[in-house]
Amino acid sequence: MSSGKSLVTGAAGFLGSHVCDCLLERGEKVIAVDDLSGGFAVNVPADVEWVKGDVSDHLFVRNLWNDHGPFNRIYHLAAYAAEGLSHFIRRFNYTNNLVASVNLLNETVKHGCECFVFTSSIAAYGSAQPPMREDTTPIPEDPYGIAKYAVELDLKSAHEMWGLNSVILRPHNVYGERQNVMDPYRNVVGIYLRCALEEKPFPVFGDGGQTRAFSYVGDVAPLIAETGFREDCFNEIFNVGSDEVNTVKHLAELIAEEFEVELDIEWLEERVEAKHAYSDHSKLDMFFPDCSRTSLKEGISRMSDWVRRNGLWEASFPQQVEVAKGLPDSWRKLLSSPS
């Protein structure tokens, strides 16, 4: 059992709330932060101390340390992770995903910590040839991936300047219980579950032949939590997720089958995105040989049970974009009045 204190940002979100659970299980005291811009209060585990606020506000972040610090570990998961939409909400993306990270990094450097754990993304690789390895040169191609990679570089620089230890995780397409299934711009598994529940057509961009390795949260969150305690992981980068590669169309078929509905696809024009994105996990396997691997079918079945039990929740997501040029028509229809 540990007796340290961790700060978890994005704790009302999907991955962050599961990471909180893993930390609590090992006896860690958890200060959980979220502004509820994309998460749900009900996700925040009861045994954490929750501080509601926006980490892109540097005064809020400074007060976090004044009121609750110092922290042994920082798990920074707060972000708005809508890769495709990030082209059209650049300012919001960089404020939330880059500047907010810098606010946390500044305070961490001032006060010190054992390790800063950062959830980057497979988006840092851009459309490099899969499977992406940690030594593949990242060439992010959208503002979301660029923000993630910028934070990675900033952490590296902070290590060289001040010896700050960090772990960078690059998860991909994680799904599971507590995920926001209401946001039309992200989380394709969640979008299809909602369509199945509401008996609506499943939107598919292009021919649905895009390949992804959808990864179950129960396999991913414990690893994120664990890396903050493992000195052999410090200052390392890890791809995290499943090795089971599937097309988006197959995902739609699986979900329709799970809900016993006839698959009705709404074919949409192809959008700008990496056609194939999945990672090599041999490095992770070396460090964590016993990590769990849930099949997509099993993971979908667990998440579907959760959605059926909990129903659909009201959720907030961007109602406007900053630049509407090139916005897919299916998204344009959702927005109040794109300029």
Ligand SMILES: NC(=O)c1ccc[n+]([C@@H]2O[C@H](COP(=O)([O-])OP(=O)(O)OC[C@H]3O[C@@H](n4cnc5c(N)ncnc54)[C@H](O)[C@@H]3O)[C@@H](O)[C@H]2O)c1
């Ligand atoms: N889910 C995935 O497939 C995946 C893949 C790669 C990387 N990631 C990264 O993992 C992290 C968690 O993702 P998730 O899927 O759980 O998303 P999520 O939206 O469920 O959780 C993010 C949480 O951060 C909160 N948040 C956002 N901006 C904030 C701000 N400025 N201040 C305070 N709280 C804020 C939101 O309210 C939300 O609860 C993100 O950094 C994301 O980029 C996720």
